[in-house]
Amino acid sequence: MVKVTSLTKKYGDFTAVNDISFEIRKGEIFGFLGPNGAGKTSTINMMIGLSRPTAGEITVGGIDVKEQIKRARAIMGIVPDESNLYNEMDGFENLCFCAALYGMRKQEREAKARLLLERFGLKGAGKRPFKAYSKGMRRKLTIAAALIHSPQVLFLDEPTTGIDVESSRQIREMIMGLKRQGVTIFLTTHYIEEAERLCDRVAFIADGQIVASGTVPELMESVAHDHTIRFVTDRNAEDLASELVAELQAGFAGSKVEVRVDHSLVMVSERRIPLLPVMEFFHDRGINVYEARELRPSLEDVFVELTGIESSVLKKDKERGGRR
Amino acid sequence: MKSWIAFWNILKKDVKNYYLKPPNISWGIIFPLSWTLMQLIRSPGGSILTLLPGLISMSVLFGTTSMLAVTITFERSGRSFERLMLAPISLSIMVLAKIAGTVLFGIFNAFVPVIFAAFFIDLRAVSWAVVIPAVLLIALTSALLGLLIAVSAEQVFEAQTFSNFFRFPMLFLCGLFIPLSDLPVFLRPISYCLPLTYGTDLLNGAITGANVLPPLLSFGLLLLFAAALFLISRHNINRKWIM
Numbered sequence A: 001m002v003k004v005t006s007l008t009k010k011y012g013d014f015t016a017v018n019d020i021s022f023e024i025r026k027g028e029i030f031g032f033l034g035p036n037g038a039g040k041t042s043t044i045n046m047m048i049g050l051s052r053p054t055a056g057e058i059t060v061g062g063i064d065v066k067e068q069i070k071r072a073r074a075i076m077g078i079v080p081d082e083s084n085l086y087n088e089m090d091g092f093e094n095l096c097f098c099a100a101l102y103g104m105r106k107q108e109r110e111a112k113a114r115l116l117l118e119r120f121g122l123k124g125a126g127k128r129p130f131k132a133y134s135k136g137m138r139r140k141l142t143i144a145a146a147l148i149h150s151p152q153v154l155f156l157d158e159p160t161t162g163i164d165v166e167s168s169r170q171i172r173e174m175i176m177g178l179k180r181q182g183v184t185i186f187l188t189t190h191y192i193e194e195a196e197r198l199c200d201r202v203a204f205i206a207d208g209q210i211v212a213s214g215t216v217p218e219l220m221e222s223v224a225h226d227h228t229i230r231f232v233t234d235r236n237a238e239d240l241a242s243e244l245v246a247e248l249q250a251g252f253a254g255s256k257v258e259v260r261v262d263h264s265l266v267m268v269s270e271r272r273i274p275l276l277p278v279m280e281f282f283h284d285r286g287i288n289v290y291e292a293r294e295l296r297p298s299l300e301d302v303f304v305e306l307t308g309i310e311s312s313v314l315k316k317d318k319e320r321g322g323r324r
Numbered sequence B: 001m002k003s004w005i006a007f008w009n010i011l012k013k014d015v016k017n018y019y020l021k022p023p024n025i026s027w028g029i030i031f032p033l034s035w036t037l038m039q040l041i042r043s044p045g046g047s048i049l050t051l052l053p054g055l056i057s058m059s060v061l062f063g064t065t066s067m068l069a070v071t072i073t074f075e076r077s078g079r080s081f082e083r084l085m086l087a088p089i090s091l092s093i094m095v096l097a098k099i100a101g102t103v104l105f106g107i108f109n110a111f112v113p114v115i116f117a118a119f120f121i122d123l124r125a126v127s128w129a130v131v132i133p134a135v136l137l138i139a140l141t142s143a144l145l146g147l148l149i150a151v152s153a154e155q156v157f158e159a160q161t162f163s164n165f166f167r168f169p170m171l172f173l174c175g176l177f178i179p180l181s182d183l184p185v186f187l188r189p190i191s192y193c194l195p196l197t198y199g200t201d202l203l204n205g206a207i208t209g210a211n212v213l214p215p216l217l218s219f220g221l222l223l224l225f226a227a228a229l230f231l232i233s234r235h236n237i238n239r240k241w242i243m
């Protein structure tokens, strides 16, 4: 549905986007995850024709964005990182005006505007001026405005950055709903959990380059890691520690065992650990196991490993509300 | 068809949000009125008829140049201009829609002194068939100048400063206060590069019969100016605002 090939953007000598390529399949949510200044907005701006690529190709719905931007825009919905609606108009007028820009007729405009206000829980705010909206409401109306012409591809630049938790949750639900309706979605974010929860595929972007991309499980696989299993039993830490640790390590070659203060027992091994023999080991000693779970590295760990960016950098962005 | 729905709604929005706002409406009336009064007080013996062309030109010039520059710079700083740039319409249609509102506002400004003058003098001798298109073309070229200014300005106050920088010299060079024949020779070529010169001459001709150039030539040149300014502005927008 979307194809980007060798896209590069230079501002003077500075390369903001450096030779990136990716594809977004129809109906999927594709996410760009990266810290501030990684080049996410620069990439989106080129894709929507608001900025000229220094090099590279972009097609959306098979339409070359450079050659036929008007046609491409008719199928694109665009939610910028900061709202770009009219402060002096109310919510309903804003939506109707946006609809008119897409050539929709009056009746159709008003019906769609009402529908969207309702769907976004802004029905009561339809007659209030946009400048009186809270941050969360502003973002919701901006998304509604992007959907006014029922686009096939939706671009969302940091849709939940800098807004309250409840609005963020509603927006994420909205995004999932759009996916179910078959809309193809490209979103950028610097929230790891958001990428993990929403995206079918994620690309890590840092310093204008795609460092890795794939589904979340694929990204997890791409980083070599030890296999870790955590057991919760009916014994406390002292009981477990005494002789069990040495016995387990002897019985399962290559594994390292430790007992944690929360009374759980953790086995780490380079190879995957089959559970049944371990369970039998516990069973033979009259120990009941209530829980056995593999501890996987989080997407955050993978991100840090692949990009070399400390996750605290992303977290700091979060606190600042993600503004450049 | 779709483009025209967009065109019409951009125009309607601008008129409603900017031009019909009380401060602008009153500016549009008070400003031409005070010019008119000032001129009457300054030369009480002078006939209103000979002042009228100048008053019309001035009202249009002041009503249009800064209005467009300021509204566009304002929309750009609030980022809503981006929304227009992202609409599936051609840049020309979008620019024309923005200009249309200003031109209407300019025409409204132009008729304030006319209506005012109508209370004092007989305007039946005026050739309206020339005045109306002349006012339209003055408004159009001034609005386009405002657009050029908007492309160079980053902030609203810059837009205002730039437009004054253009307007005042233009007033003195276009033959309004000082006839072109009385201007120093080295300034005259500049005068002939100003669209307002031709607009003023057309109005002079239509109202007092005192034109210097043939009206058809003036109309032709004004149209040329409009086309050139439009193309330059569109080119500049394309170059500067789509980075």
Ligand SMILES: Nc1ncnc2c1ncn2[C@@H]1O[C@H](COP(=O)(O)OP(=O)(O)O)[C@@H](O)[C@H]1O
Pocket: A011, A014, A016, A034, A035, A036, A037, A038, A039, A040, A041, A042, A043, A324, B243
């Ligand atoms: N118009 C511009 N001129 C110069 N540098 C820019 C411009 N826009 C963005 N940049 C720079 O390009 C880099 C990428 O910016 P951006 O795409 O906004 O990142 P992100 O959206 O991932 O936070 C940043 O270092 C930023 O300072």
Ligand SMILES: [Mg+2]
Pocket: A037, A040, A041, A042, A081, A157, A158
């Ligand atoms: Mg950004």
